[in-house]
Amino acid sequence: MLGFGNEAISTLALQYFSVVDPTGLPQNTRSIREASTVVAGEPEGPTVKTDIPGPKSKQLIDELSTIQQSGAVQLFADYERSLGNYLVDVDGNVLLDVYTQISSMPLGYNHPELLQLLNNPTNVKTIVNRPALGVFPGSDWPNKLKNVLLQVAPPGLNQVTTMMCGSCSNENAYKNIFIWYQRNQRGVTNEFSKEEIDSCMLNQSPGSPPLSIMSFHGRRLVFPVQERNKPVAGVVVEPIQSEGGDNEASPYFFQELQKITKKNGAALLIDEVQTGGGPTGKMWCHEHFNLDEAPDVVTFSKKMQLGGYFHKPEFKPQQPYRVFNTWMGDPAKLVLLQGVLDVVRRDSLLDLVQTTGKKLMQGLRNFEQEFPHLLHAARGRGTFLAVSCPSTKLRDDLVARLKKKVSVKLYHLGVAHRERCADRGCGELSIRLRPALIFTPKHADIFLDRFQQVLKETK
Amino acid sequence: MLGFGNEAISTLALQYFSVVDPTGLPQNTRSIREASTVVAGEPEGPTVKTDIPGPKSKQLIDELSTIQQSGAVQLFADYERSLGNYLVDVDGNVLLDVYTQISSMPLGYNHPELLQLLNNPTNVKTIVNRPALGVFPGSDWPNKLKNVLLQVAPPGLNQVTTMMCGSCSNENAYKNIFIWYQRNQRGVTNEFSKEEIDSCMLNQSPGSPPLSIMSFHGRRLVFPVQERNKPVAGVVVEPIQSEGGDNEASPYFFQELQKITKKNGAALLIDEVQTGGGPTGKMWCHEHFNLDEAPDVVTFSKKMQLGGYFHKPEFKPQQPYRVFNTWMGDPAKLVLLQGVLDVVRRDSLLDLVQTTGKKLMQGLRNFEQEFPHLLHAARGRGTFLAVSCPSTKLRDDLVARLKKKVSVKLYHLGVAHRERCADRGCGELSIRLRPALIFTPKHADIFLDRFQQVLKETK
Numbered sequence: 001m002l003g004f005g006n007e008a009i010s011t012l013a014l015q016y017f018s019v020v021d022p023t024g025l026p027q028n029t030r031s032i033r034e035a036s037t038v039v040a041g042e043p044e045g046p047t048v049k050t051d052i053p054g055p056k057s058k059q060l061i062d063e064l065s066t067i068q069q070s071g072a073v074q075l076f077a078d079y080e081r082s083l084g085n086y087l088v089d090v091d092g093n094v095l096l097d098v099y100t101q102i103s104s105m106p107l108g109y110n111h112p113e114l115l116q117l118l119n120n121p122t123n124v125k126t127i128v129n130r131p132a133l134g135v136f137p138g139s140d141w142p143n144k145l146k147n148v149l150l151q152v153a154p155p156g157l158n159q160v161t162t163m164m165c166g167s168c169s170n171e172n173a174y175k176n177i178f179i180w181y182q183r184n185q186r187g188v189t190n191e192f193s194k195e196e197i198d199s200c201m202l203n204q205s206p207g208s209p210p211l212s213i214m215s216f217h218g219r220r221l222v223f224p225v226q227e228r229n230k231p232v233a234g235v236v237v238e239p240i241q242s243e244g245g246d247n248e249a250s251p252y253f254f255q256e257l258q259k260i261t262k263k264n265g266a267a268l269l270i271d272e273v274q275t276g277g278g279p280t281g282k283m284w285c286h287e288h289f290n291l292d293e294a295p296d297v298v299t300f301s302k303k304m305q306l307g308g309y310f311h312k313p314e315f316k317p318q319q320p321y322r323v324f325n326t327w328m329g330d331p332a333k334l335v336l337l338q339g340v341l342d343v344v345r346r347d348s349l350l351d352l353v354q355t356t357g358k359k360l361m362q363g364l365r366n367f368e369q370e371f372p373h374l375l376h377a378a379r380g381r382g383t384f385l386a387v388s389c390p391s392t393k394l395r396d397d398l399v400a401r402l403k404k405k406v407s408v409k410l411y412h413l414g415v416a417h418r419e420r421c422a423d424r425g426c427g428e429l430s431i432r433l434r435p436a437l438i439f440t441p442k443h444a445d446i447f448l449d450r451f452q453q454v455l456k457e458t459k
Numbered sequence: 460m461l462g463f464g465n466e467a468i469s470t471l472a473l474q475y476f477s478v479v480d481p482t483g484l485p486q487n488t489r490s491i492r493e494a495s496t497v498v499a500g501e502p503e504g505p506t507v508k509t510d511i512p513g514p515k516s517k518q519l520i521d522e523l524s525t526i527q528q529s530g531a532v533q534l535f536a537d538y539e540r541s542l543g544n545y546l547v548d549v550d551g552n553v554l555l556d557v558y559t560q561i562s563s564m565p566l567g568y569n570h571p572e573l574l575q576l577l578n579n580p581t582n583v584k585t586i587v588n589r590p591a592l593g594v595f596p597g598s599d600w601p602n603k604l605k606n607v608l609l610q611v612a613p614p615g616l617n618q619v620t621t622m623m624c625g626s627c628s629n630e631n632a633y634k635n636i637f638i639w640y641q642r643n644q645r646g647v648t649n650e651f652s653k654e655e656i657d658s659c660m661l662n663q664s665p666g667s668p669p670l671s672i673m674s675f676h677g678r679r680l681v682f683p684v685q686e687r688n689k690p691v692a693g694v695v696v697e698p699i700q701s702e703g704g705d706n707e708a709s710p711y712f713f714q715e716l717q718k719i720t721k722k723n724g725a726a727l728l729i730d731e732v733q734t735g736g737g738p739t740g741k742m743w744c745h746e747h748f749n750l751d752e753a754p755d756v757v758t759f760s761k762k763m764q765l766g767g768y769f770h771k772p773e774f775k776p777q778q779p780y781r782v783f784n785t786w787m788g789d790p791a792k793l794v795l796l797q798g799v800l801d802v803v804r805r806d807s808l809l810d811l812v813q814t815t816g817k818k819l820m821q822g823l824r825n826f827e828q829e830f831p832h833l834l835h836a837a838r839g840r841g842t843f844l845a846v847s848c849p850s851t852k853l854r855d856d857l858v859a860r861l862k863k864k865v866s867v868k869l870y871h872l873g874v875a876h877r878e879r880c881a882d883r884g885c886g887e888l889s890i891r892l893r894p895a896l897i898f899t900p901k902h903a904d905i906f907l908d909r910f911q912q913v914l915k916e917t918k
Contacts, residue, residue, distance in 0.1 A: 060596075060598065060600075060601055063601045064596070064600070064601045067601070067604055067605065067617065067618055067619055068604070068618055068619060068620055068775065069620075069775050069776050069777075069778075069781070069782070070779075071778065071779030071780075072593045072594050072779035072780050072783065073593070073594060073595075073596060074595060075595060076595075076596055076597065076598050076600070077590060077595050077596070077597055077598065078597070078598055079584055079585070079588040079590065079598075080581065080584055082588065087595070090598045101589070101590055101591040101785075102591045102594070102785045104589070104591065104785055104786070105588075105589075109588050110584060110587060114587045115583060115584070115587055117587075118577055118583040118586060118587070122539065124574060125538055125539055125569060125574070126538070127577060127586065127791075127795075128569060128570070128574055128576075128577070128795070129538040129541065129564075129568050129569060130560065130564075130764075131538065131560055132560040132561045134531045134532070135532060135533050135561070136532075136533060136534060136536050136546070136560060137519075137523070137532060138535065138536055138537070138538045139519065139535050139536065139537050139538075139549045141519075141523070141535070142519055142522045142523045142526070145523075145527070146526065158526065159526055159527055160526055160527060161527055164623045164624050164627075165623050165627070165784060166784070166785060167627065167784055168623075168627060203686075301785070302785060305589075316527065316528050318528075319528075319530065320528060320529075320530030320531035321530075321531050322528070323528070325624060325625070325626055326560075326561045326563055326624065326760070326761060327563070327624060332586075332791070336586075336587070
């Protein structure tokens with residue numbers, strides 16, 4: 001570890017090791033890219049010194065438990081000392097992070113380009129003066145939406161609504177779809193009827209009509225019976241059903257699903273909350289599917305720093321205040337997203353994700369060959385990968401030992417994930433990877449090496 | 460206007476004019492407090508030079524309309540030049556802000572104490588390293604919760620769950636109440652039955668039982684018929700029903716409501732999203748009600764910078780992950796809240812709210828006497844005030860002319876608020892005030908003076 005584990009780290013975190021070639025002479029561009037991507041001062045590898053949670057984490061868990069339910073807490077992190085792909089906990093354990101705050105840290109920890117953003121007085125004021133965006137946006141808001149968010153909009157979608165998190169993005173997207181669906185039902189008349197206006201305040205039809213969103217989403221694998229009597233206004237589907245266990249479908253599935261929704265006058269909403277922002281090697285996972293046209297609505301959050309959804313123009317409500325809340329997003333998060341996207345472009349991180357992903361996937365496939373009784377069904381795109389075990393017990397055992405070798409984050413995906421579900425419908429057999437976009441082949445080597453050790457010990 | 464309207468403002472915003480008395484000689488403490496509360500460089504009064512929205516705002520509205528529904532936008536603000544109680548728009552209009560981003564800016568714009576927070580490298584890292592708080596909180600998180608949030612918890616509540624915004628705070632509080640209610644139904648057995656575990660994934664009973672929250676909340680004035688067959692797990696009520704038109708009830712109403720909920724085994728949730736954080740002259744509006752004991756759950760957001768809810772210990776879920784999402788709040792917002800609360804204490808802003816509120820209320824009552832055909836039912840607590848007009852048409856007319864005299868914010872509360880509702884159930888007759896906590900009697904004088912001019916012209 002280079003200078004890690006002492007106070008110098010806070011200084012190191014502010015530096016960035018960038019290799020450029022001022023001579024213009026040919027070089028190995030791949031190694032340049034990797035070198036410039038690694039945050040200066042990042043540890044050489046993970047080191048776990050205590051149980052996880054360690055004694056200091058345990059003490060803080062006890063403390064936190066006096067004021068809130070904290071049974072899900074895996075450890076307390078030292079975010080001042082965490083750096084790049086490495087999370088440091090309060091007990092001094094250094095963990096290679098392949099889960100990155102539930103897939104929400106695109107550039108890892110303390111990325112110097114992000115820290116620098118807060119030296120800019122305009123950005124500081126953006127953080128302090130949080131507007132009610134729906135009514136009093138700042139002068140730079142249209143430009144920010146255009147130059148930050150719409151620059152990475154899924155091809156074919158040119159409208160965007162900002163929100164706070166994944167849940168409210170999906171919920172307001174559903175509402176938006178219902179508005180669109182009812183307008184289609186109403187036909188040429190766009191006016192609300194008196195009956196609609198009167199009944200909506202009572203949660204009754206026709207103002208609050210019974211509509212449903214058919215969901216292949218979250219941990220849900222079945223369309224609930226009581227929803228089946230309601231008209232389907234839209235279908236929500238994840239490109240890779242994440243919390244359900246990294247369940248995948250073919251591009252053909254999505255192409256046909258789009259045809260079916262169109263034929264039935266329903267909207268197709270692709271939920272890219274977990275898959276969006278680059279981890280599959282494209283900005284949006286559904287770009288891998290070669291759809292006939294853009295999905296109607298695409299939701300985002302996590303790696304995008306703030307929630308929201310892109311949509312087609314016909315999904316824009318015709319009246320104001322129909323999709324509305326106090327804040328309607330947060331310009332402070334768009335400041336961070338702008339910084340993230342600048343680094344993604346500068347360092348060609350989507351290419352890196354593809355390169356690292358190939359290496360990780362090849363490694364997982366080799367393990368399937370070498371340990372067929374332990375692992376199967378390696379799957380995924382980019383570094384958004386998963387592999388399954390034949391039983392939950394074995395999976396939990398592997399993951400528990402991996403946490404001492406690699407990173408506590410796998411632990412979360414293992415045991416805790418099962419506790420979370422408390423049912424049998426979600427990913428009980430899978431080990432899943434969600435590294436940052438700055439996860440290089442070197443980091444993949446470390447992970448695969450540690451994983452192999454664990455698998456060999458299991459043999 | 461002292462140096463306002465030119466580039467010097469960005470420097471001025473960083474200064475803070477604080478009167479102290481190094482001699483220890485007796486002084487008029489009231490004037491000291493007011494003087495120290497005023498952000499240095501704040502304009503002497505509002506000046507409106509163009510229509511609102513002005514030509515530059517209109518241009519930006521057109522631009523924004525190409526990418527999202529922007530019919531609710533009242534103007535585009537220049538947040539670099541806005542200061543204290545004054546919002547400056549892109550057309551150079553200087554507006555006395557009595558609405559403060561839908562009641563969410565406790566210290567107005569560019570408060571120097573908040574700008575200074577971002578000079579602290581630890582705070583900068585907090586903003587950049589956003590954790591998944593439910594699983595990997597930072598080492599300082601328990602202390603922050605204790606020393607910032609719990610320091611201002613409603614008396615008798617010692618548990619807190621953080622969220623993002625008002626909506627998700629209320630929704631997760633409902634979920635928390637359902638969990639508590641079902642545990643009470645289950646009695647001594649805390650284990651989930653197999654039937655519950657199997658059926659919850661299908662949104663069916665007994666895992667997803669039909670429960671309701673009885674609501675005196677938002678714009679709802681009626682308990683929907685279809686909800687009446689479901690057991691009432693809890694009652695949600697605002698201390699002042701805000702979006703419904705600043706409807707108030709007596710302390711006796713709340714005392715009796717608490718008795719009824721207790722008798723029926725239902726939870727009492729007081730929604731302080733809009734009333735919390737000081738605008739009624741106490742940190743929480745329900746502290747005015749002299750309840751027998753604390754409410755079971757109190758939600759917050761807006762002036763508190765982040766969402767969440769305080770609750771009694773028996774409402775803590777016994778299993779992890781039952782109330783959970785990726786971020787579970789945002790430590791970056793707690794940094795801002797800490798800065799806000801430090802200033803609230805230092806400058807005794809709750810006292811100031813009471814003083815300014817009395818002046819505002821007296822002014823409104825004088826207007827009721829002087830203009831009984833124009834205004835009635837002045838009501839509220841602290842500076843959280845409202846007054847009604849005999850007709851919506853008259854209200855809209857007053858508000859439209861007030862926007863040229865005082866602040867566009869009243870305009871929003873007028874016409875746009877009606878458009879938003881698109882029904883007849885919400886506050887169609889009211890003019891409402893939601894100034895910042897730094898609104899002094901001097902600002903009240905300006906507002907009342909402009910309001911009187913408008914009323915006289917209406918006579």
